[in-house]
Amino acid sequence: MTDIESLFTRKEFQSFDFGTGIWPIVNNNIEIKLNDDGVYENILKKEIHNFSSEELINLQETSCVFSNKNESEVAEKLFSKFPNIKHNKRIGYYLNLFAGHVIEGDFRKNASSGGFGTWIFKELFEKDYIDAVIHVKEDPTKEKLFKYDISYNLEEIQAGSKTKYYPVEMSEVLNVVKDKPGRYAVIGVPSFITELRLLCEKEPVFKERINFFIGLVCGHQKSAYFSDFLAWQCGIEPNQLEHIDYRKKNANLPATSYDIEVSGMVDGAIKTITKNTRDLYGYDWGQGFFKVRASDYTDDVMNETADLTLGDAWLQDYANDSLGNNILIVRNPLIGALIKEASLDKRIKVDIIGEDKVISSQSGHFKHTQDELNYRLAKLEKKGTFVPRKRWGQKKQPNFVRKRVQDLRELISVNSAIYFKKAIEKNDYKYFIKRMNSLVFMYNVLYLDQRIKRKLRKVKRYIKI
Incomplete structure (x- = not known):
């Protein structure tokens, strides 16, 4: 048995896998399913000893946990060549560091924070840099609450705004990308962005078609039970939840305190209930209720392989603004140019901040991770x-x-x-x-x-x- 084969036969193997859906793309003898713990699990269609050495190596090389390449090495190849690029051991490579929010339109109002997650795709569409966006939206089949999907216009993208604390995987949408030529942008948490970067190195079709990688800061990923438990406390029993807004802004509270809104079947009728997260048991992020175990074995806080990283500006200067603000870590010069142009046009408001402010905005995350x-x-x-x-x-x-x-x-x-x-x-x-x-x-x-x-x-x- 090879070392790689031994790795995949370990009983605790799934504890380190994020279930991104990359492996079913790399090897059609693997499928991915939501297991009875509420997390995505890779299922082998044949015994591990029947996988060739090449197949096993391909799996290892497209995993952010098992790959011999770490995030620093991937990021160096992507960004180190850019003029005036800087590097910080916690933040990674960067050209610009900002904090702020979107002014134009309803992007900020309809977002969990400052509105940049949807706005940047609008800019890329309008400037004719992309044809479609790969992002998380409500599952139209209602089999799950959310899933990765592809949007081909701004209206579809805006329907998928806001943060979702729910397990998702990418195999379905990546099969579409593989079969349908076009220029795609994608948004995701660190494990998804890193494994996509690794996939692009293995399969050139994805490198050619996925042109922009937008990263989110993520404290840790949650199982499906997290949403069920929040809704249950609001009066909606498991399997009756139909919609959840994890970050509903409250104009009477600072950005650090927000509501959740859930909708589902109660006594035979659809009911919508809103509660402040401070009143809900298990919402304290530090405690780690329903945490996906693999989240404890990453050290990428700032999504270091993304062209643009977006996070919450948990900083004293911005905390009292109930509408929310983002921190922005810009690594791609083209995206940096779009942000600077919009700032000059007063369509967005961004402040230049230093490395210390960026790190401070996620101080607890850095400490743990x-x-x-x-x-x-x-x-x-x-x-x-x-x-x-x-x-x-x-x-x-x-x-x-x-x-x-x-x-x-x-x-x-x-x-x-x-x-x-x-x-x-x-x-x-x-x-x-x-x-x-x-x-x-x-x-x-x-x-x-x-x-x-x-x-x-x-x-x-x-x-x-």
């Missing part, structure tokens, strides 16, 4: 399991409290899937809350301890002064 990754990798090594090679896995270990935070996040992630399935069997979402409460309590105690210690340190510094 990069600074404390080494502890999670060390735990894998101790178990004797596969340990992915990561760029940020060699730094010193975090302190005792932060190790316990990592342990609890893992327990919350794993147990939320287990207990939610039992809650569905019992038809009682409060059962789930009762079983998870002890973990949440311990997690909150750790954070309270950290806050008290920080305040004591500030008092001591003040007394010394």
